Amino acid sequence: MSIKLTVNGESRELDVDPDMPLLWAIRDHLELAGTKFGCGMALCGACTVHIDGQPTRSCVTPVGSVAGKSITTIEGLASPAGKAVQQAWIALDVPQCGYCQSGQIMSAAALLGANPQPSDADIDAAMSGNICRCATYVRIRAAIHQAATALAAPKPAGS
Amino acid sequence: MYARYLEEASRASGSAPSLTRRQFLGLTTLAGSGLTLGVLLPGCGSAGPGGGAAAAPAAPLEMPFVRIAPDNTVTVISKHLEAGQGVWTGLPAIVAEELDASWEQMRVESAPAKVPMYQNLAFVPLGVHAQFTGGSTAVANSWEQLRQAGATARAMLVAAAAQQWGVPAAEVIVSEGVVAHTASGHKASFGELAGSAAKQPVPAKVTLKDPASFRIIGREKLPRLDSRAKSTGVQQYAIDVRLPGMMTAVVARPRRFGGKVKSFDATKARAVAGVVDVVEIPRGVAVVARDTWSAKKGREALSVTWDESAAEKRGTAQLLREYRALGRGKQAVTAAQAGDADKALMHAVHRVEGEFEFPYLAHATMEPLTAVCALSADKCEIWAGCQMQTPDQAAAAAITGLKPEQVFIYTLAAGGTFGRRATPDSDFVSEVTSIAKATGGKYPVRLIWTREDDITGGRYRPLNYHRIEAGIDKDGKLAWRQRIVGQSILIGTPFEPVLVKNGLDPTAVGGNAAEEYDLDHVHVSWTQAKVGVPVLWWRSVENTHTAYSKEVMIDELAQAAGEDPVAFRLKFLGKHPRHAAALKLAAEKAGWDRPFPQEKGRGRGIAVHESFGSVVAQVAEVTVTGDRIAVDRVVCAVDCGIAVTPDVVKAQMQSAIGYGLSAALLGKITLTDGHVDQSNFHQYQVLRLQDMPRSVEVYIVPSTNAPSGVGEPGTPPIAPAVANAVRAATGIRLHTLPFDLAAARRASA
Numbered sequence: 081m082s083i084k085l086t087v088n089g090e091s092r093e094l095d096v097d098p099d100m101p102l103l104w105a106i107r108d109h110l111e112l113a114g115t116k117f118g119c120g121m122a123l124c125g126a127c128t129v130h131i132d133g134q135p136t137r138s139c140v141t142p143v144g145s146v147a148g149k150s151i152t153t154i155e156g157l158a159s160p161a162g163k164a165v166q167q168a169w170i171a172l173d174v175p176q177c178g179y180c181q182s183g184q185i186m187s188a189a190a191l192l193g194a195n196p197q198p199s200d201a202d203i204d205a206a207m208s209g210n211i212c213r214c215a216t217y218v219r220i221r222a223a224i225h226q227a228a229t230a231l232a233a234p235k236p237a238g239s
Numbered sequence: 240m241y242a243r244y245l246e247e248a249s250r251a252s253g254s255a256p257s258l259t260r261r262q263f264l265g266l267t268t269l270a271g272s273g274l275t276l277g278v279l280l281p282g283c284g285s286a287g288p289g290g291g292a293a294a295a296p297a298a299p300l301e302m303p304f305v306r307i308a309p310d311n312t313v314t315v316i317s318k319h320l321e322a323g324q325g326v327w328t329g330l331p332a333i334v335a336e337e338l339d340a341s342w343e344q345m346r347v348e349s350a351p352a353k354v355p356m357y358q359n360l361a362f363v364p365l366g367v368h369a370q371f372t373g374g375s376t377a378v379a380n381s382w383e384q385l386r387q388a389g390a391t392a393r394a395m396l397v398a399a400a401a402q403q404w405g406v407p408a409a410e411v412i413v414s415e416g417v418v419a420h421t422a423s424g425h426k427a428s429f430g431e432l433a434g435s436a437a438k439q440p441v442p443a444k445v446t447l448k449d450p451a452s453f454r455i456i457g458r459e460k461l462p463r464l465d466s467r468a469k470s471t472g473v474q475q476y477a478i479d480v481r482l483p484g485m486m487t488a489v490v491a492r493p494r495r496f497g498g499k500v501k502s503f504d505a506t507k508a509r510a511v512a513g514v515v516d517v518v519e520i521p522r523g524v525a526v527v528a529r530d531t532w533s534a535k536k537g538r539e540a541l542s543v544t545w546d547e548s549a550a551e552k553r554g555t556a557q558l559l560r561e562y563r564a565l566g567r568g569k570q571a572v573t574a575a576q577a578g579d580a581d582k583a584l585m586h587a588v589h590r591v592e593g594e595f596e597f598p599y600l601a602h603a604t605m606e607p608l609t610a611v612c613a614l615s616a617d618k619c620e621i622w623a624g625c626q627m628q629t630p631d632q633a634a635a636a637a638i639t640g641l642k643p644e645q646v647f648i649y650t651l652a653a654g655g656t657f658g659r660r661a662t663p664d665s666d667f668v669s670e671v672t673s674i675a676k677a678t679g680g681k682y683p684v685r686l687i688w689t690r691e692d693d694i695t696g697g698r699y700r701p702l703n704y705h706r707i708e709a710g711i712d713k714d715g716k717l718a719w720r721q722r723i724v725g726q727s728i729l730i731g732t733p734f735e736p737v738l739v740k741n742g743l744d745p746t747a748v749g750g751n752a753a754e755e756y757d758l759d760h761v762h763v764s765w766t767q768a769k770v771g772v773p774v775l776w777w778r779s780v781e782n783t784h785t786a787y788s789k790e791v792m793i794d795e796l797a798q799a800a801g802e803d804p805v806a807f808r809l810k811f812l813g814k815h816p817r818h819a820a821a822l823k824l825a826a827e828k829a830g831w832d833r834p835f836p837q838e839k840g841r842g843r844g845i846a847v848h849e850s851f852g853s854v855v856a857q858v859a860e861v862t863v864t865g866d867r868i869a870v871d872r873v874v875c876a877v878d879c880g881i882a883v884t885p886d887v888v889k890a891q892m893q894s895a896i897g898y899g900l901s902a903a904l905l906g907k908i909t910l911t912d913g914h915v916d917q918s919n920f921h922q923y924q925v926l927r928l929q930d931m932p933r934s935v936e937v938y939i940v941p942s943t944n945a946p947s948g949v950g951e952p953g954t955p956p957i958a959p960a961v962a963n964a965v966r967a968a969t970g971i972r973l974h975t976l977p978f979d980l981a982a983a984r985r986a987s988a
Contacts, residue, residue, distance in 0.1 A: 097512065100532045108487070108530035113479035114472020116654070117531075118605055119690040123920035126605060154472030169470040173462060173886060176894055177323030178469025179476060179605040179654025204929035211920060213605050213655050214323045215897020217931035219890070 083147045087112070088156025098144025102136075103127045105143040106153060114154035114182050118211070125210030128183040129153050135190035137209075154182040161192035164230045168223035176214035184210045188224050197228055298434035300395060303356055304388040305334055307396070311416070311430030313338065314346040315385075318357035318370055319377040320626050321349075321465065322656040323894070324950040325887035326377045328463045330385060332884050333378070336455040337389030337448060340429065341416035347464050352628035352648035360384060365737050369629035373661050373776070375851035375948020378883055382945050390445040392436070399435035400427060450943060456883050463887070465652070476654050478609040480622045482683040485611070486515055488674050489534045489687055491543050492523040495550035495913040496697055497771040500524060500543060507540040517541065518677035522666070525674045531687055551771025552913040555702065559596060562704035562724045562768055566594075571722060571764035572743045575753030578760030583718035587710025589799040593792055594706050596975045597784040598907035599699035600777055601923055606654020608667040608688040608696075614639060614680035619646045623668055624653025626660035630733070634665035635672040657898065658776040659698060663732035666698070694923050695915040699908055700777030701726040701747075702770075705788040709752075709796050717796075717811050718760035719752045721788070726774045727767050742767075746776065750785040750850055750955065755818065756793070756811040772910070778898055779951040782850040786955030787962070787976070790846035794963040795972065804845055804963065805831055815849075817878050820940055821856040822847045824876035828938050829858035835967075840864055842968025846956040852947030853879040854940075857896070859932075859960040863968045866980040870900060870932045870961055878940035880947045888949050889937040895953025896935055901926035903958035905977050 083094045087110060094105055101120075106112050106129070115138060118126030122137035129138045130152040157166070165188045168174075175181045184207070191198055191206040198206065203224050212220070297309035306314040315334045321327040327347045335345050350357045350370075357370045361380035393413055400418045401408035404425040412419050419426040455461065468474040493499065503524050505517035513533025518525050524543055528534035553561075584590065610623035612635075619639050625631050628648050636643040653660055660667075671686040678684065688696065703725040710718045727744040729735050738745060743765060753761045777783060797807035805826045812819040826832070826845065835843045840863040847856040860872040875892045882888045905924040909916045917923040962973040971983045 096530075097532065100530075104530060104532040107479075108532070111481060113475070113481070116606070117478065117687070118607075119920050121690070121919050121921065124605070124690075166470050170462075170466045173466050173890065175323075175463070175466055175469035176325070176890060177605065177653065177655040178465065178474050181469050182472045185470060200933070207928045209927075211605065211925055211927060213603060213657070213898070213901075213925065214894045215901070215926060215931060216890075216894065217897060217926075217928040218893050218935050220928060221931075 083143055085146055085148065086150040088152060094143060096143060098142060100143050102129070102138040102141040102143045102146055102151070106138060112153050112155050116179055116182055118180065118183070124180070125187060126180045126183040128186040128210065130186060130190060133190070133193065135187050154186060157186070157189060159189060159193055161196070161227070161231060162189035164227040165189045165192060165223070168227040168230065172219050172223045172226065174216050174219040174223050176216055180210060180212045184212065184220055188220070188227070192224070192227055192231060196231055198224065298437055300392060300433040300437045302388060302392060304385060305338070305392045307392060307429050307433040307436070309430045309433055311344055311428045312346050313340050313344050313429060314348055316350045317347050318350040319381070320372040320624060320650055320653055320656065320660070322372070322624065322626070322653040322660070324377070324891060325463065325884060326372070327465050328461065328887055329378045329884050330381055331464060332455050332461060333382065333385040334389040336453055337386045338393045339413040339415070342455060342461060344416050344429070345464060349650040352625070352632045352646070352650075354629055358629070367737055369627065371627040371629060371661060373626060373658065375853070375950045375952065377950075378946045379852065379948060386447050387445065390447055391442060394442045394445050395436040395439040396429060396432050398439040399432045400425070403435060450881065456881065457885060460886050461884050474652055476606050476609070477611060477623045477651050478606055478654070478687060480611045480651070480685065482611065482613060485683040485685055486527045486529060487531045487534045487685045487687060488525045488527045488671070489538050489689065490520065490523045490525045490670060490692070491538050491541055492692065492696070493545050493547070493550065495545075495547050495552060496773060497550040498545045498547045499549070501546040503541065503543040505541060507542065508537040511537040511540050513537075516678050518674065520670060520673035520677055522670055522673070525677065527674065527678060527684060535689065550913060553770070554911045554913070555598070555909040558702060558768070558770060559704065562702070563594070565724045565766045565768060566704050566706045566722045568766065571766045572741065573762070573764050574723075574743055574748040574751065575761055575763040577753070577758060578718070580718050580720040580760040580762040583712050583716065583760035584708050584710045584720060586712055587718060588713050589796060590708065590710035591792060591795045591799050592708040593788070593795070593972070593974050595704065595784070595788045597703040597787070598909065598976060599702050599772065600902055600906050601694050601699055601908050602655075602657040602659035602777055603693065603923060603925060604653070604655030604657060604659050607690055607693045608660070609686060610667050610671040611683060611685045612671040612675040613683035614672070614675040617641070617645060619672065619675070620649065621646065621668060621672070622649045622651055624656065624660055625650045625668065626653070626656055627662070627665065630663065631665045631668040634669045638669060638672045639676055657778040658780070662698060662775060663734060690920070691918045694908070694917050694919060697773035698775040699772065700783055701728065701774040703784045705784065707788055707792050709792045711796065711800055715810070716759040717756060719758050719763070720761070721751060721763045722766065723748055723751070723763070723785070724766045724768055726770050726772070728774050728776060728780070730767065746781050748781060748785065750782040750789070750848060752789045752793070755789060755815065755849060757814050758811070778895070779850055779954040782848060782951070782955040783902070786846070786848040786850070787959045790848065790956065790959030791962050791974070794844065794959070794966070808847065817854045817940075818847050818849060821854045821876045821878050824938055824940055825856035825858050825874050828876065828936060829874035831858065840968055842964040842966070844960045844963025844965070844967055846959040846963065848952070848955040850952045850955055853877060853949060853952040855892070855952045855956050857956040857960045859957065859964045861961060861964040861968060863965060863980070866984070868904065868961070868965055868978060868980060872934040873932050873936070873957065873960070875935065875937045875953065876940060877937065877949070877953065878942055879949045879952070880942050880944035882939045883946050885939055888939060891949040892937040892953040893935050895951065896957045897926050897931055899954040899957035900930070900961070903961055903976060903978055904930065907977055
């Protein structure tokens with residue numbers, strides 16, 4: 081059975097078991113490796129993608145359930161909030177091993193997309209599902225605040 | 240403790256050897272023989288008024304640790320695994336400094352598996368000639384080697400420029416990646432000079448910089464070379480490798496440690512769509528499929544009968560009962576002895592005692608163990624986040640019957656390790672090689688461990704039990720008696736003959752009080768527990784438990800003596816000036832001299848510990864609400880010698896604090912009848928963002944000593960600092976990890 085979905089703005093067609101988690105469809109069949117496997121039970125957030133803009137754990141989302149939907153992975157992250165988050169991540173050297181960071185960034189981008197000026201409590205709530213064993217949490221908090229500040233700043237003239 | 244072992248061994252054998260000039264020259268010549276074609280790129284030959292460099296063909300300068308390419312990039316060849324600890328920034332920084340490169344032109348790549356060229360020099364004095372990353376040695380053992388490499392490349396660029404421009408080499412200057420001669424106005428980039436530099440003789444001797452003139456080393460904020468790739472999803476890990484025709488495998492392993500395959504029925508597994516092979520390997524049964532999902536479904540359908548006759552069937556409760564009995568028994572190996580601890584304790588003016596229990600801990604790296612293997616008749620290629628390339632190469636050679644030099648290891652960034660990827664028997668690399676062999680090399684195969692495989696897979700920080708009696712005699716002398724009971728990490732591995740002396744495993748007892756305080760009367764002993772649960776080094780190894788019991792007991796003794804915890808410790812740190820300095824710096828920055836707010840449930844604690852050549856002191860501030868412990872603030876001081884990349888040092892302290900806090904507040908692996916009780920993050924809980932202290936401040940003790948480790952030494956002090964803060968807040972002693980305040984209250988009632 082063929083499943084049609086939109087991934088990073090492109091129409092894609094998959095001929096896989098509809099029960100296959102979206103994570104493995106993305107990684108093994110669409111060959112987009114930026115989305116990571118961490119637990120397979122929606123416990124760690126490493127597999128976070130956006131489905132119609134909502135942060136979603138792809139490891140427990142059957143690919144058949146997202147037919148016709150629009151999926152954004154780290155490779156296609158292009159929203160202003162997403163870009164601001166990535167820039168802050170790089171500027172503050174957030175990543176260590178880096179493995180969980182695609183998921184962290186997807187969660188942070190969704191947070192800032194919905195709430196451009198999050199409080200510490202908002203950040204705690206939005207990011208509590210994303211585990212980082214390198215415990216880069218101090219810098220994740222700082223980078224989210226920095227990205228929020230950058231988003232709020234007036235755009236330079238001419239841009 | 241092996242940091243101390245290494246220092247001693249190093250002193251005994253003179254300085255750690257580096258590559259001989261002959262080896263170095265041979266490699267240079269070999270590498271210079273044409274990896275890149277000598278093509279002169281139009282328009283790229285000239286920079287500056289002289290432009291003489293345009294005459295030379297565009298070719299790289301290739302050396303074992305540095306490649307300067309015609310495109311003006313400088314690539315440092317990292318013999319160490321990047322697992323988050325920052326070696327892909329620290330090692331290039333050392334080279335860039337001596338080379339006078341600009342940071343923007345620096346690149347990094349992994350070295351191939353090759354000894355002696357890429358061996359870890361820290362272990363050479365012990366007779367270990369292996370390429371591996373561990374013991375927080377990456378920067379420390381590379382320090383002289385990479386300074387030499389950078390200075391040598393610089394000298395060859397200078398010689399090439401002097402020759403082309405016809406000027407004295409002494410007048411050629413190098414700055415920010417540009418080679419220049421002021422008087423004549425000649426100027427060239429590294430890339431332009433690389434080809435001619437490769438033809439220069441390798442200097443026999445180079446002069447290293449005076450550390451006072453360092454401008455890259457020690458720079459407060461040197462951007463990590465891997466941040467962009469790791470923030471955009473393009474960093475490649477072993478799990479991301481895709482080869483044409485590659486299959487994915489998962490392995491069904493025994494449910495109890497020590498179990499073996501008796502028989503299996505693959506009929507249903509083979510019927511799963513996508514499954515291509517089911518093969519037995521020494522560690523279980525591998526299901527190979529076209530994708531990960533099919534492999535997992537195939538494994539679920541697989542029926543295996545296990546032979547558990549030799550399997551470990553005890554549970555944690557029984558093990559701890561046995562450990563407590565062993566802790567009171569006579570059978571033990573002495574780890575440290577001085578004075579007369581028994582007598583001094585009998586006459587102590589102030590005396591405390593305690594029993595401590597530390598659980599098994601899983602490393603739980605975010606990238607589960609993964610490796611890819613492509614096997615042919617005369618070649619075995621492995622892609623993995625390898626931490627021990629030489630043993631891994633040997634293991635793959637033994638399995639395939641190939642020679643080690645026919646095994647090619649491509650070391651990729653690892654999604655965390657914390658020690659897990661350094662198994663003396665190369666567990667996951669052996670497994671993938673065994674699967675490739677069992678399937679006849681028909682296709683490249685990728686092995687993935689699921690999270691459940693990881694959490695239940697053993698290789699844990701060992702379960703430990705400590706008993707301590709500590710006291711102060713009438714003359715103010717410190718007396719200490721301690722028994723440690725736990726499994727050995729080293730005994731039974733290839734490291735045993737090298738590191739185990741007189742039956743004592745240094746990775747079981749290092750960092751105990753005898754090593755860290757001035758003790759007049761001390762007896763520390765160790766009893767090896769024999770358990771079938773595989774154990775391994777876990778970020779800071781034995782210091783995860785020895786620092787804890789030491790720093791909690793010393794704090795309780797200060798309290799018994801009615802003295803300030805900082806002042807009390809300083810009395811016994813006369814022979815440990817680096818400990819004293821770090822302790823004072825942490826205390827000063829935390830405002831220790833000011834009274835802590837006397838609010839209900841709030842408390843402040845301190846701890847100091849040396850491991851891997853570095854000393855770290857931490858002050859923790861906590862708020863206890865009911866039975867919940869919140870860590871509000873941590874102030875950390877670290878003496879790691881010269882801080883090559885201070886922001887990476889700070890990141891490692893932040894990381895180690897979070898990792899240690901995770902273990903202190905949440906981490907435990909338990910067993911029931913030999914079965915692991917936890918399987919995934921819902922049961923093996925780890926620290927999440929909301930539990931990370933809001934404020935983590937890191938201060939670096941200024942030093943002119945050569946660099947020492949930073950990956951691990953930040954971990955040991957955090958748990959005792961928090962325990963001491965909780966005791967200050969509540970009066971409750973926490974001697975069992977992870978912290979369970981309700982249980983501790985019941986025990987003290």
